[in-house]
Amino acid sequence: MARIGATSAGGCNRQALTDLDRQGRDLFVRWAREAGCTIEIDEVGNIFAQRPGTDRDAPAVLAGSHLDTQATGGKYDGVYGVLAGLEVLRVLNENAVVTRAPVEVAVWTNEEGCRFAPAMLGSGVVSSTYTRDFAYAVEDKAGLRFRDELERIGYLGSRPAAPRPYAAMFEAHIEQGPILEKEGLTIGAVTGIQGAYWFDITFEGLSCHAGPTPMEMRRDPWSAAVPVMAGAFALARANGPWGRATIGDVRVEPGSRNTVPARVVVSIDIRHPDAATLETMVAGLHALVERECAAHGIFGQTAQVWHMPATAFDARLVERVVSAARRLGHSCMEIVSGAGHDSLHTAQFAPTTMIFVPCAGGLSHNEAEAATAADLAAGADVLLHAMLEEAA
Amino acid sequence: MARIGATSAGGCNRQALTDLDRQGRDLFVRWAREAGCTIEIDEVGNIFAQRPGTDRDAPAVLAGSHLDTQATGGKYDGVYGVLAGLEVLRVLNENAVVTRAPVEVAVWTNEEGCRFAPAMLGSGVVSSTYTRDFAYAVEDKAGLRFRDELERIGYLGSRPAAPRPYAAMFEAHIEQGPILEKEGLTIGAVTGIQGAYWFDITFEGLSCHAGPTPMEMRRDPWSAAVPVMAGAFALARANGPWGRATIGDVRVEPGSRNTVPARVVVSIDIRHPDAATLETMVAGLHALVERECAAHGIFGQTAQVWHMPATAFDARLVERVVSAARRLGHSCMEIVSGAGHDSLHTAQFAPTTMIFVPCAGGLSHNEAEAATAADLAAGADVLLHAMLEEAA
Numbered sequence: 001m002a003r004i005g006a007t008s009a010g011g012c013n014r015q016a017l018t019d020l021d022r023q024g025r026d027l028f029v030r031w032a033r034e035a036g037c038t039i040e041i042d043e044v045g046n047i048f049a050q051r052p053g054t055d056r057d058a059p060a061v062l063a064g065s066h067l068d069t070q071a072t073g074g075k076y077d078g079v080y081g082v083l084a085g086l087e088v089l090r091v092l093n094e095n096a097v098v099t100r101a102p103v104e105v106a107v108w109t110n111e112e113g114c115r116f117a118p119a120m121l122g123s124g125v126v127s128s129t130y131t132r133d134f135a136y137a138v139e140d141k142a143g144l145r146f147r148d149e150l151e152r153i154g155y156l157g158s159r160p161a162a163p164r165p166y167a168a169m170f171e172a173h174i175e176q177g178p179i180l181e182k183e184g185l186t187i188g189a190v191t192g193i194q195g196a197y198w199f200d201i202t203f204e205g206l207s208c209h210a211g212p213t214p215m216e217m218r219r220d221p222w223s224a225a226v227p228v229m230a231g232a233f234a235l236a237r238a239n240g241p242w243g244r245a246t247i248g249d250v251r252v253e254p255g256s257r258n259t260v261p262a263r264v265v266v267s268i269d270i271r272h273p274d275a276a277t278l279e280t281m282v283a284g285l286h287a288l289v290e291r292e293c294a295a296h297g298i299f300g301q302t303a304q305v306w307h308m309p310a311t312a313f314d315a316r317l318v319e320r321v322v323s324a325a326r327r328l329g330h331s332c333m334e335i336v337s338g339a340g341h342d343s344l345h346t347a348q349f350a351p352t353t354m355i356f357v358p359c360a361g362g363l364s365h366n367e368a369e370a371a372t373a374a375d376l377a378a379g380a381d382v383l384l385h386a387m388l389e390e391a392a
Numbered sequence: 393m394a395r396i397g398a399t400s401a402g403g404c405n406r407q408a409l410t411d412l413d414r415q416g417r418d419l420f421v422r423w424a425r426e427a428g429c430t431i432e433i434d435e436v437g438n439i440f441a442q443r444p445g446t447d448r449d450a451p452a453v454l455a456g457s458h459l460d461t462q463a464t465g466g467k468y469d470g471v472y473g474v475l476a477g478l479e480v481l482r483v484l485n486e487n488a489v490v491t492r493a494p495v496e497v498a499v500w501t502n503e504e505g506c507r508f509a510p511a512m513l514g515s516g517v518v519s520s521t522y523t524r525d526f527a528y529a530v531e532d533k534a535g536l537r538f539r540d541e542l543e544r545i546g547y548l549g550s551r552p553a554a555p556r557p558y559a560a561m562f563e564a565h566i567e568q569g570p571i572l573e574k575e576g577l578t579i580g581a582v583t584g585i586q587g588a589y590w591f592d593i594t595f596e597g598l599s600c601h602a603g604p605t606p607m608e609m610r611r612d613p614w615s616a617a618v619p620v621m622a623g624a625f626a627l628a629r630a631n632g633p634w635g636r637a638t639i640g641d642v643r644v645e646p647g648s649r650n651t652v653p654a655r656v657v658v659s660i661d662i663r664h665p666d667a668a669t670l671e672t673m674v675a676g677l678h679a680l681v682e683r684e685c686a687a688h689g690i691f692g693q694t695a696q697v698w699h700m701p702a703t704a705f706d707a708r709l710v711e712r713v714v715s716a717a718r719r720l721g722h723s724c725m726e727i728v729s730g731a732g733h734d735s736l737h738t739a740q741f742a743p744t745t746m747i748f749v750p751c752a753g754g755l756s757h758n759e760a761e762a763a764t765a766a767d768l769a770a771g772a773d774v775l776l777h778a779m780l781e782e783a784a
């Protein structure tokens with residue numbers, strides 16, 4: 001799978017609904033068919049591979065994650081959860097295990113959000129967080145639309161993108177953070193996901209010539225944008241150690257070296273696991289924008305692009321993961337996820353939890369992302385046993 | 393001319409070597425031919441329209457400027473100097489004036505530098521500041537090359553792009569700054585141009601996930617870039633009122649909302665009319681980059697994209713402009729140009745000066761750029777008389 005979109009720096013660039021995403025999906029579908037599964041594609045391109053149980057009416061037990069990557073992404077983020085699910089199916093087949101409930105593996109569409117914002121869009125439509133038509137209308141930076149790209153790669157399916165009954169959902173994933181490695185532990189039983197907001201802050205000034213215009217005559221968007229950027233980072237640090245602020249992108253218009261910009265658009269991602277603290281950080285950001293814009297005669301406008309509320313997972317399933325890990329002899333701790341995952345959405349309509357394994361240096365969204373074979377195997381082992389107990 | 397590339401906000405977007413630039417050039421060539429001129433195009437697309445004198449061997453007297461604009465430019469920057477020159481030719485024709493020396497109007501290629509850096513490239517090749525092949529290899533942001541685009545629009549000429557003897561060169565231009573308007577004067581006799589540097593500063597950190605990565609574990613390029621941006625503006629203010637710093641463009645890689653960037657590239661334009669002060673500002677900027685990068689574990693690299701040294705114009709021609717303005721009853725002052733102009737390059741091989749007229753609010757590189765018909769006529773009047781005295 002990692003060969004599809006492999007980058008020279010050892011990572012993967014297989015962004016959602018690209019030709020490479022199609023190749024990744026095709027490979028998964030082939031492997032799932034070889035494992036005897038039926039395949040269903042829904043209206044937003046989510047793929048469901050099902051291994052039947054003995055009870056036709058029993059709700060399925062699902063393992064799911066995503067195959068899309070960041071532009072400079074790694075080989076494990078998302079992909080691991082899908083392939084661990086596939087491995088569960090193969091182990092069941094090899095051992096001729098018969099389950100009561102069906103066992104299913106899901107590939108969710110557009111989890112990363114780097115090409116099409118918001119992130120976790122495919123699972124978000126299924127959880128009714130977004131409407132199907134909202135997702136269809138989302139555009140990438142080049143103005144290409146989600147629905148058109150989905151159709152183009154041949155994954156516009158007919159199964160309704162709506163909640164179904166599931167007995168349990170598990171998502172195996174690399175931690176994408178440093179905690180398990182620092183603690184020297186193998187398995188994280190994920191109790192929930194911290195909250196996040198994405199904002200686009202537009203600073204409007206007045207474009208003018210870089211040479212003859214005295215500094216004191218300018219209405220330079222940077223005069224407000226630079227202190228807001230500095231202030232956003234300070235806000236995160238002031239709410240440490242869990243406060244986070246990231247400026248992932250900035251757009252400058254007209255973007256000419258010898259022209260003071262008319263407009264600067266700063267994308268800010270802020271996070272905190274405590275909902276009240278997160279709201280305080282957001283209020284602080286808004287106050288900062290207001291103050292700096294007023295002080296410098298800049299017109300500021302903050303658009304909310306996405307909000308992911310802090311979410312708790314199913315306590316019973318968390319306990320299943322903990323006890324499976326103990327039984328299998330893998331060290332384990334309860335942990336909060338710093339990143340959003342499709343499990344945030346599935347938790348809205350089905351009991352859900354996640355299984356984390358360590359990644360080298362806590363590094364993710366980076367081509368150097370790495371995890372050991374032993375840890376990945378341990379995570380898949382815990383996934384197998386947790387799923388089996390639910391499906392038995 | 394302003395209809396070609398007209399924007400809805402009343403400005404012009406007629407960037408160098410685009411189809412619209414071709415249309416503007418075609419219109420100028422038609423007008424110049426109608427005025428009885430011969431046309432020559434040189435190897436970098438500069439256009440020379442000549443009205444012959446009685447002495448075949450006398451070096452010509454030239455009026456020149458440019459027709460290309462910023463992406464969100466005005467109707468006057470550059471265009472005024474070309475059309476004022478054309479008006480001089482027409483007035484000479486209408487009054488059947490015979491001159492000893494030829495009178496010439498030049499349209500220089502790619503003055504603005506917003507599409508192809510450096511600015512003032514066409515005149516820069518003629519002055520031997522750049523080689524022809526350097527200019528040919530320059531690329532725009534989309535990777536299109538100067539030579540290919542020049543050929544595509546049909547302005548790759550055969551006249552060598554090299555210095556020729558000229559008796560005098562004048563460039564009429566809007567001031568692009570606030571001084572004439574503030575002083576309530578009509579004509580600026582330009583004594584020289586302030587110095588400028590363009591730098592691209594690359595800040596390299598380590599991309600990672602916006603959610604799970606604690607602030608203190610990050611190597612975020614912004615941790616150095618933000619204080620450098622703030623520091624660059626402070627440097628300009630500390631060297632006021634003539635110190636200038638502009639951040640016209642910023643590139644963020646990979647440019648994903650939920651990824652701490654691997655790399656941020658900041659374009660900085662800094663200027664000062666005093667060469668020694670400008671060098672002090674540059675040294676200050678380098679020290680700032682070094683200090684902030686070291687403090688935050690960021691790899692910083694500063695590339696010089698362009699340097700325009702502070703340049704003095706020809707004292708005799710400046711005096712010609714002053715005395716012509718006085719004689720014609722237009723108020724006048726000597727002034728330094730805050731912007732670079734093709735005259736900076738022509739001053740390297742021929743006596744050169746410029747004639748400034750006020751522009752509303754000192755605003756330029758903005759679609760709202762404006763100048764009064766009376767001031768524009770006064771400038772053209774001074775241009776006519778100064779050229780006539782040289783060509784008589």
Ligand SMILES: NC(=O)NCCC(=O)O
Pocket residue numbers: 077111112113119120176338339340341601602603650
């Ligand atoms: N796991 C992951 O990379 N999710 C993307 C959504 C987010 O930004 O948290």
Ligand SMILES: NC(=O)NCCC(=O)O
Pocket residue numbers: 209210211258469503504505511512568730731732733
């Ligand atoms: N006049 C003008 O806009 N020149 C562009 C070169 C510069 O940046 O000074």
